[in-house]
Amino acid sequence: MLRVSRIIKIFNARTINEKVALHNVSFKLEKGDFATLIGGNGSGKSTLLNCIAGVYPADRGSIFIDGKDMTKLCEYRRAAFLGRVFQDPMMGTASDMGIEENLALALRRGKIRGLRWGITNKEREHYKKLLKDLGLGLEARLGTKVGLLSGGQRQALTLLMATIKRPKLLLLDEHAAALDPRTAKKVMKLTDRIIEEENLTTLMVTHNMRDAIKHGNRLMMMYEGRIILDIKGREKQKLTVEDLLERFEDISGEEFADDRTLLSQ
Amino acid sequence: MAAVSLGLLWAIITTGVYITYRILSIADLTVEGSVVTGAAIAAITITRGFNPYLAVAFSFFGGVGAGLITGLLHTKLKIPSLLSGILTMIALYSINLRIMGKANISLLRIDTVYTVFENTGLSSMLSVIILGIIFVGCLIGILYWFFGTEIGSAIRATGSNPQMVRAQGINTNTTIILGLMISNGLVAIGGALIAQSQRFSDIQMGIGSIVIGLASVIIGEVLFGRRNFASRLLSLVLGAIVYRIIIALVLRLGMPANDLKLFTAITVAIALSLPVFRSYLEPLRKSVKRNK
Numbered sequence A: 001m002l003r004v005s006r007i008i009k010i011f012n013a014r015t016i017n018e019k020v021a022l023h024n025v026s027f028k029l030e031k032g033d034f035a036t037l038i039g040g041n042g043s044g045k046s047t048l049l050n051c052i053a054g055v056y057p058a059d060r061g062s063i064f065i066d067g068k069d070m071t072k073l074c075e076y077r078r079a080a081f082l083g084r085v086f087q088d089p090m091m092g093t094a095s096d097m098g099i100e101e102n103l104a105l106a107l108r109r110g111k112i113r114g115l116r117w118g119i120t121n122k123e124r125e126h127y128k129k130l131l132k133d134l135g136l137g138l139e140a141r142l143g144t145k146v147g148l149l150s151g152g153q154r155q156a157l158t159l160l161m162a163t164i165k166r167p168k169l170l171l172l173d174e175h176a177a178a179l180d181p182r183t184a185k186k187v188m189k190l191t192d193r194i195i196e197e198e199n200l201t202t203l204m205v206t207h208n209m210r211d212a213i214k215h216g217n218r219l220m221m222m223y224e225g226r227i228i229l230d231i232k233g234r235e236k237q238k239l240t241v242e243d244l245l246e247r248f249e250d251i252s253g254e255e256f257a258d259d260r261t262l263l264s265q
Numbered sequence B: 001m002a003a004v005s006l007g008l009l010w011a012i013i014t015t016g017v018y019i020t021y022r023i024l025s026i027a028d029l030t031v032e033g034s035v036v037t038g039a040a041i042a043a044i045t046i047t048r049g050f051n052p053y054l055a056v057a058f059s060f061f062g063g064v065g066a067g068l069i070t071g072l073l074h075t076k077l078k079i080p081s082l083l084s085g086i087l088t089m090i091a092l093y094s095i096n097l098r099i100m101g102k103a104n105i106s107l108l109r110i111d112t113v114y115t116v117f118e119n120t121g122l123s124s125m126l127s128v129i130i131l132g133i134i135f136v137g138c139l140i141g142i143l144y145w146f147f148g149t150e151i152g153s154a155i156r157a158t159g160s161n162p163q164m165v166r167a168q169g170i171n172t173n174t175t176i177i178l179g180l181m182i183s184n185g186l187v188a189i190g191g192a193l194i195a196q197s198q199r200f201s202d203i204q205m206g207i208g209s210i211v212i213g214l215a216s217v218i219i220g221e222v223l224f225g226r227r228n229f230a231s232r233l234l235s236l237v238l239g240a241i242v243y244r245i246i247i248a249l250v251l252r253l254g255m256p257a258n259d260l261k262l263f264t265a266i267t268v269a270i271a272l273s274l275p276v277f278r279s280y281l282e283p284l285r286k287s288v289k290r291n292k
């Protein structure tokens, strides 16, 4: 489904601030895989997701989604294949526009937009049903400006928008990290449900080791721009936080020192 | 009455400014040039014997072209939007001079868009008002429809959150360019109608138009609220008219005409900085409350 091969990304090349954010990263996701991606601050997780989404081009390497070469496509063209949710709840929605208007923008992802009316009444019924399934009471507030919603409500809506067109690949970048623990839990539950119902191929970045272990069928760990661990299947099911820390130290030769990750255990 | 007729024509320019400033969140200075482009194209085509309504259509496309240039500078060449607008504005000064061939063209004793109404015995001012209402009415209808369509929604979303818009598969370069083209097309229509009502086109007539447009947008929002899109569009028209009434009043109160631009600039500066003052006042108000 997703094939990333030998991606290199260098920021500020040939300056004193040169930073190799991705070193020859290669991996594959099979159809229906739900992989969690964990790693310390600055290990390159967001950069990897941004390269896949085409926010900026990779310096070398190639990216295929469902057999199609994405490497040279720009961000808005790749969007037809992707669903994305960001860490910042502000990022995924247009705050000056209503809930239904945001959903309508998402529903037309990958289609040519013309002079047809931006929202149809038939769609509205569909949105009401989807919003009702979220269980946040948003179905009664279709016209409400998204800027008035709480962070958790916005992330739930963004998740709905990301999956409304059944993307080939869902990219989640710490989408629950900015929320309070209770809301974060709710959003993670919702994420699990949607991914399972739609059988979505997913790559989810998280800082929370427990979440990384609990969710998905596969766990990858990044360190200094490389994927250093890739644990699948039964091995992943049996994994504990202690195992993970130990294996990290074995490979990297240092202690896992990321305050956010350790605190959130 | 004069204020109303002038206000109606300026309302068209105000809607253009609104599209860039509020919908796209870009302060587009191209306006200063495209007002004149509209006037220049109308003046030159009318004096060459074209139908005045056709002349307005030509003006529209001239403005659209100006917007396209600014849009390309900004999106393809990555020049900051403010600077892109300034570059086009400066370039347009020369281009407008070339279009007109001289610094101003008189339209006295020539049929204009208003002649049809004047021929029925109406005064020239009433003719301007009637034509202004027709144009503004159509404009509000068309814009209300357009910004409700798929493309229109995409343009609105671009001003709100371009990152999200790209993630939804929309080319934000296209939506920005489109918005700038429509905006400057409208501004040029305004320029064409104003030139015909004052019966001359002048290379200087665009100076300060961005500030006048902003002032009208803000007056409209402050006085008439901003509930839904239709009422916002209407508030632009009312804002443009109220601005003209205010100007007429301060002139009558004895302000020298030369100080008008200074007056407008200060008014807009104050209006734009209101949120800052409010944020200073808010803690003050709260502490006063607490001490009660």
Ligand SMILES: Nc1ncnc2c1ncn2[C@@H]1O[C@H](COP(=O)(O)OP(=O)(O)OP(=O)(O)O)[C@@H](O)[C@H]1O
Binding pocket: A011, A012, A019, A020, A021, A039, A040, A041, A042, A043, A044, A045, A046, A047, A048
């Ligand atoms: N736009 C950029 N310009 C320059 N350097 C960048 C840019 N984006 C990321 N970097 C650098 O690349 C490295 C990887 O950053 P990235 O954001 O991918 O890390 P991350 O794993 O997502 O970290 P975090 O857990 O803090 O989100 C960091 O050293 C970062 O400073």
Ligand SMILES: [Mg+2]
Binding pocket: A045, A046, A047
């Ligand atoms: Mg990150």
